[in-house]
Every structure is written in C-alpha cells, then in structure tokens.
Amino acid sequence: MRYLERIDELRRAELFKRASEFAAIYKPELPTVVILPGGMGSRLQRAFAPFDPDNLPPAVDLYELWASLPHILDGQLRFLAHNEATEERDHYPIVPYGELTSIVKSYDGIFDYFEDKANVVSLGYDWRRAPAKECGYVTRFLELIVEQVKLRYPHAQDPRKRLTLYAHSQGGLVAKLFVNELVDAGEEVSNWFERLVTCCTPFYGTNSHFSRYYTGEPLINIVTGGADAVAKIVATFQGTYCLLPAPRSVLGPRLAKLGLQRYPVRDYDDRGIDCDPFDGFADIAGRYRAEVSRAHLVFARDQYAQLDRDLPPEVAARVFHIRSDANRKQDKRDLELRWKRVDGANYSAAKGNPIYDNMKKGGRGDGTVPLWSAALAGTPDANVFDLVGVEHGGAAEHACSLYILAGLMNGRDVPRGPHVAEADFEYASRTRAAEIVMQLKELPPAAAKARFEALPEDEYRAIVDGWRLSA
Amino acid sequence: MASATLYRRLRRMLLPAVALAAAACTSYVVLPVDVNYEKVSAPYVVTFINQTGAPFEVRASESGRRTGYGNVAVAPGGKFSAILQLRQFTVGAGSSVPGVRVLEGPYFEHSPPDKAEIRFAQGEPRSLLVALRHPSWFEPYTQSAAEPIELVVPVKAFSLMPLFPRGPPGGP
Numbered sequence: 001m002r003y004l005e006r007i008d009e010l011r012r013a014e015l016f017k018r019a020s021e022f023a024a025i026y027k028p029e030l031p032t033v034v035i036l037p038g039g040m041g042s043r044l045q046r047a048f049a050p051f052d053p054d055n056l057p058p059a060v061d062l063y064e065l066w067a068s069l070p071h072i073l074d075g076q077l078r079f080l081a082h083n084e085a086t087e088e089r090d091h092y093p094i095v096p097y098g099e100l101t102s103i104v105k106s107y108d109g110i111f112d113y114f115e116d117k118a119n120v121v122s123l124g125y126d127w128r129r130a131p132a133k134e135c136g137y138v139t140r141f142l143e144l145i146v147e148q149v150k151l152r153y154p155h156a157q158d159p160r161k162r163l164t165l166y167a168h169s170q171g172g173l174v175a176k177l178f179v180n181e182l183v184d185a186g187e188e189v190s191n192w193f194e195r196l197v198t199c200c201t202p203f204y205g206t207n208s209h210f211s212r213y214y215t216g217e218p219l220i221n222i223v224t225g226g227a228d229a230v231a232k233i234v235a236t237f238q239g240t241y242c243l244l245p246a247p248r249s250v251l252g253p254r255l256a257k258l259g260l261q262r263y264p265v266r267d268y269d270d271r272g273i274d275c276d277p278f279d280g281f282a283d284i285a286g287r288y289r290a291e292v293s294r295a296h297l298v299f300a301r302d303q304y305a306q307l308d309r310d311l312p313p314e315v316a317a318r319v320f321h322i323r324s325d326a327n328r329k330q331d332k333r334d335l336e337l338r339w340k341r342v343d344g345a346n347y348s349a350a351k352g353n354p355i356y357d358n359m360k361k362g363g364r365g366d367g368t369v370p371l372w373s374a375a376l377a378g379t380p381d382a383n384v385f386d387l388v389g390v391e392h393g394g395a396a397e398h399a400c401s402l403y404i405l406a407g408l409m410n411g412r413d414v415p416r417g418p419h420v421a422e423a424d425f426e427y428a429s430r431t432r433a434a435e436i437v438m439q440l441k442e443l444p445p446a447a448a449k450a451r452f453e454a455l456p457e458d459e460y461r462a463i464v465d466g467w468r469l470s471a
Numbered sequence: 472m473a474s475a476t477l478y479r480r481l482r483r484m485l486l487p488a489v490a491l492a493a494a495a496c497t498s499y500v501v502l503p504v505d506v507n508y509e510k511v512s513a514p515y516v517v518t519f520i521n522q523t524g525a526p527f528e529v530r531a532s533e534s535g536r537r538t539g540y541g542n543v544a545v546a547p548g549g550k551f552s553a554i555l556q557l558r559q560f561t562v563g564a565g566s567s568v569p570g571v572r573v574l575e576g577p578y579f580e581h582s583p584p585d586k587a588e589i590r591f592a593q594g595e596p597r598s599l600l601v602a603l604r605h606p607s608w609f610e611p612y613t614q615s616a617a618e619p620i621e622l623v624v625p626v627k628a629f630s631l632m633p634l635f636p637r638g639p640p641g642g643p
Contacts, residue, residue: 002534002575002581004581004583005572005581005583007505007583008570008572008581008583008584009506009560009562010502010504010584012562012563012570012584013502013503013504013505013506013562013563014502015472016562016563016566016568017502017503017563020563043498045498045500045502056504057504058503058504058505059501059502059503059504060501060502060504061499061500061501061502062500062501062502063499064498064499068498086532095502097498097500132600132631133582133583133584133586136584136585136586137584140568140584140585142569144563144566144568147566147567147568180493180632181602181633182600184632184633184635185602185605185635250569280594280595294595294596295595295596296595298595298597299596299598299631302597302598302629302630302631303631305630305631305632306630306632368626418601432481442488446642
C-alpha cells in the first residue's frame with residue numbers, strides 16, 4: 001500500500017465516524033447545514049506512529065497538531081510540510097478532523113445560532129491540499145450522512161433535500177469544485193443540496209497570501225523557525241497556491257463584471273505593467289524564491305479555470321455569496337497588489353516583503369479577500385449579499401452573515417444590502433498579538449495554554465483570526 | 472462558616488490544578504479504520520491521442536520509475552497507452568459507500584478520493600484526472616474474461632476538469 005492510499009483510508013474513516021455521530025443526534029424534522037470551514041479552519045490530527053505498509057493497525061492514534069497550542073509553541077508546525085508527491089515528509093499521517101474548536105472557535109457561533117433550528121455538522125478538509133482534489137470528500141461525506149441517517153430513520157426524507165452547504169473562505173473553493181463535479185458527472189444537483197452559501201470566499205484570490213511565499217506568516221514565524229522556514233513550508237502546499245491572485249487568463253475576461261478597471265496585480269515600480277503570478281516568463285518566474293513550485297503554480301492556474309467556470313443557470317440559481325468590505329476609509333478604490341521585482345533565487349525574508357496592497361488607502365475587501373474576489377462572475381447579481389464592516393476571520397459566525405444565511409434557508413426575501421455591521425468583533429493590534437505569542441513561547445506548554453485561554457477577547461481574536469488569514 | 476472557608480481554600484488549591492491538568496491535555500483521538508477490500512476491475516488500456524498540436528511527454532509514476540519505466544514523448548497526432556486497473560473498497564463498519572483506488576501501475580497514480588491522475592509535460596508540468604466512481608468501471612469484471620478494455624481519450628488541451636471515459640455523461 002502507498003502512503004496516499006492510507007491517508008485516503010484514514011480520511012474516509014474520519015468521515016464515517018463524523019457521519020455516524022451526526023446521525024445519532026439528527027432530527028429528521030429540521031433542515032441540515034454542512035459547514036466547510038476556511039483554510040486553516042479545519043483541525044489537522046497527526047498520527048503518533050509513522051506509516052508502515054506492512055503493519056496497518058485497525059485503529060490509529062492521532063493528536064491535534066493544528067491548532068494545538070502546546071504543539072505549535074513546540075515548533076511542530078514544521079511537520080505540515082509536504083514532499084513533491086504531497087505526502088508528509090516524515091510519513092506520519094496527518095488527517096483533517098472537522099472544524100477547529102480548541103483554539104479557534106470561530107464556527108461555534110453557527111452551531112449556537114442553529115441550535116434547535118437545524119442539524120449542523122462540519123466537514124474538515126486538508127487545506128494544504130488542492131481544492132480540486134478535496135472536493136471529492138464532500139461527495140463522500142454527503143453519501144455517508146445519507147447512509148447513516150437512513151439507518152436510523154429509514155422513512156425520513158433524504159437529508160440532502162433540505163441541505164445548505166455553508167462555506168467560509170477557502171471552503172467555498174472546495175464547494176464550487178464539488179458542484180462542478182456533480183454537473184460534469186451528470187448528477188441532478190437538487191438531489192445533493194438545496195443551496196450553497198459562501199462567505200468571504202476568494203474565488204479570484206486573496207491579498208494576504210502572496211507575501212507568505214517571501215516572509216511566512218508573522219505569528220507563526222515566531223514559533224516555527226523564522227520567516228524563511230515558514231515561507232519554505234508554505235511553498236510545499238499544493239492547495240494554497242490558489243490563494244494567489246487569479247491569472248490574467250481568468251480575470252481578464254471578467255474585469256468588467258467584477259467591477260475592475262484593470263488586472264489587479266501591478267509591478268511595484270512601473271504600475272503600467274501587469275504582473276500575473278502564474279506567468280512562466282523569466283521576469284515573473286524569477287521573482288519567486290527557489291522553493292516555490294512551478295508544478296503547483298500550473299496546477300493552481302488550471303484550477304482557477306475550473307473555479308471560474310460558469311454553472312448551468314438552474315445550478316447557479318442555488319449559489320449565493322456573502323462578501324464584505326471591512327475597510328473604514330471614506331475614499332474607496334479597487335483593491336490592488338504591487339509586486340517588487342526581486343531576485344527570487346537569492347531572496348531571504350530579511351530583505352523584506354516585496355508584496356504591497358492598498359488596503360490602507362481604501363482598497364475594498366475584508367482584510368484577506370478583495371471585494372472583487374468574493375463572488376463568482378457567473379453568479380446572478382441577486383444572489384450576492386454585501387456586508388460592511390465585517391473582518392474576514394470571524395465573518396462566518398457574524399450576526400449579519402447568519403441573518404442572511406437563515407433568511408435564505410427560511411425562504412425570506414433577504415435584501416442584498418449592504419448590511420452594515422453595528423459592531424464587528426474587537427481586535428487587538430497585530431503588534432500586541434505578536435508580543436503575546438513571544439511571551440507564550442517562553443512559558444511551559446501547560447502554562448502557555450492556560451494563559452492563552454485567559455486572554456481578553458480582543459487579544460485572543462487578534463491571534464486566532466490572524467492565523468486564519470488565508471482562511 | 473468553617474465549611475465556607477474550607478470550600479474557598481479547596482477551590483483556591485484545586486481549581487488551578489484542574490485548570491493546569493486540562494491545559495496539558497490536547498485533543499487526542501483513536502480512529503477506527505475498518506477497511507473492506509472488494510472487487511478488482513477488469514484491466515483497462517487507456518489510449519491518449521495527442522491532439523494538442525504540440526508534442527508532450529507522459530511522465531512515469533513513482534512506482535513506474537522504480538520498476539524501470541521512463542517518460543515517453545508523444546508527437547502531435549501520436550498515441551500513448553497506459554494500463555489502468557482499479558479496486559473497490561469501503562471504509563467504516565457496515566458502510567456500503569464505495570471508494571475506488573488505482574492499482575499500482577507504471578503511469579497512472581491514485582489521486583484520492585476516487586480519481587486517477589496521469590502526469591504530462593508540455594513546456595510545463597500538467598495533469599489529467601480520470602473520474603473512477605461510475606459503477607460501469609466494474610461491470611466487465613463479472614461480464615467477460617479479464618481482457619484489457621481499450622478506452623480512447625483524445626487530448627485537445629490539459630484541463631483539471633475530470634475525464635469520464637466510462638459512465639455518463641461527458642466523455643472526453
């Protein structure tokens with residue numbers, strides 16, 4: 001048996017367990033909500049023992065790696081790195097395990113809100129892997145849910161008939177490709193779900209992920225060997241390349257529909273030059289650090305074509321998007337990125353971040369996803385809902401988002417908005433968040449965890465929502 | 472009064488201890504992995520016809536390289552054939568939701584869940600994905616002798632839209 005085959009078995013085992021547990025508390029009279037968390041919003045569990053093809057135990061012991069504070073502080077995020085075949089380098093299996101609940105608790109608001117109103121379950125996916133591959137597990141999970149519910153309630157309606165997929169951020173990419181596959185396979189989509197609602201999904205990329213290929217992720221760098229080490233780990237993830245801004249081949253024909261004047265990635269020094277991150281020309285490819293994978297870039301570029309692909313009208317009518325402009329500036333503009341021409345082959349994080357965006361100058365977006373990126377061009381305008389003042393990290397459980405979601409589920413005529421948030425979650429500054437992580441690093445793991453969980457809400461959220469920036 | 476004081480003292484001593492013990496714990500799970508391996512499909516020979524207008528190279532899989540297979544150049548209009556055989560399985564006690572995996576071969580690789588991937592190079596690395604879930608992949612196993620069945624896939628362009636050489640609707 002090969003390593004990825006074993007990973008596949010473990011993942012199906014996890015989905016089976018999850019579906020069984022869900023069926024045990026399922027209420028046939030209620031609709032169902034399946035949550036697809038954002039990238040980094042799914043828990044990743046790591047096996048205690050390495051893969052051994054000659055010894056496949058009937059049960060596997062797993063501990064939480066992402067996002068268990070003691071293990072993060074211990075520098076264990078280095079174990080997330082993949083080899084070229086997208087296997088864990090040390091062959092200790094890592095499998096997703098539902099949404100994060102131990103540190104990041106940004107989805108429990110959804111469970112609370114729908115208590116006694118809907119059956120709610122989350123589907124964890126491996127955000128390091130490509131959505132084009134992860135989407136197959138959505139199909140498997142829904143089949144398992146049907147099987148397990150039918151075992152308990154043989155005469156109940158198929159849960160998929162009243163099922164809403166609620167996808168936050170990167171989860172929306174997985175969901176869109178799941179819908180594509182249903183269409184491609186000739187399935188009747190209404191047999192699989194009633195509606196898909198995405199919240200702050202970067203269909204055409206993020207403005208926050210690009211810099212990770214140069215300078216890692218600030219808070220994680222502190223505990224994972226520094227910015228260069230984290231940048232190298234990030235470069236091994238095939239799945240997160242689709243968080244780069246979409247290629248010109250995809251965005252070009254969509255500019256007017258998305259409300260853009262021009263391709264939104266510009267050369268830093270000469271703003272007249274488009275800089276498509278997926279171009280193979282020396283001037284572009286040469287800007288990347290050596291560890292950035294051309295194969296992963298090409299895969300992500302091809303995946304973008306599938307993400308952007310129009311759905312048949314009757315399917316597109318079932319797709320809804322919630323997007324947010326959290327920018328408080330009065331003078332608003334299209335969010336753009338600028339990319340400095342750097343010598344990627346000889347680059348180190350000490351040289352600084354060559355990626356800039358105009359968020360501070362009024363660029364519209366939720367802090368992670370530009371406004372122009374958070375709705376598919378092919379989705380009817382009437383199905384796109386706007387929020388104002390809601391940041392990316394906690395958007396899925398924000399009262400405004402849940403109001404829209406519940407309205408759609410209840411067949412209410414929900415206004416498109418903009419829905420102005422009376423209050424967003426409070427956030428401490430990024431500097432304060434970094435300061436706290438430095439302090440935590442110095443404490444023994446148990447004390448660090450206790451201290452972390454005792455943090456005031458604004459500091460806590462500044463750290464956990466910050467970790468889910470690509471989310 | 473005395474018991475209230477005792478209670479407060481106990482609470483002062485016990486609560487931090489309990490909190491520390493809880494903090495030291497991390498989410499730990501035992502995951503049962505109950506796998507049933509089921510039928511094997513007939514062997515298929517998938518023939519790719521290069522209709523891209525430019526040469527491409529078919530890349531050997533990891534196990535192919537290990538067993539001496541190499542990359543193969545295919546000129547425009549040329550053909551390349553690769554063997555593909557599948558196994559069905561289920562995971563979970565009593566579950567009948569099927570999974571499909573690719574048996575080890577020189578060019579096709581398993582791309583979980585339920586797809587085969589074959590890698591190419593045409594200036595840059597490319598992939599094609601083949602959807603394996605349709606039950607018709609397994610029909611010939613019970614209907615005929617296990618002789619290879621040829622499936623023809625014209626390749627006009629590389630796309631991540633999965634191919635459906637068996638089963639409805641849109642074959643390549």
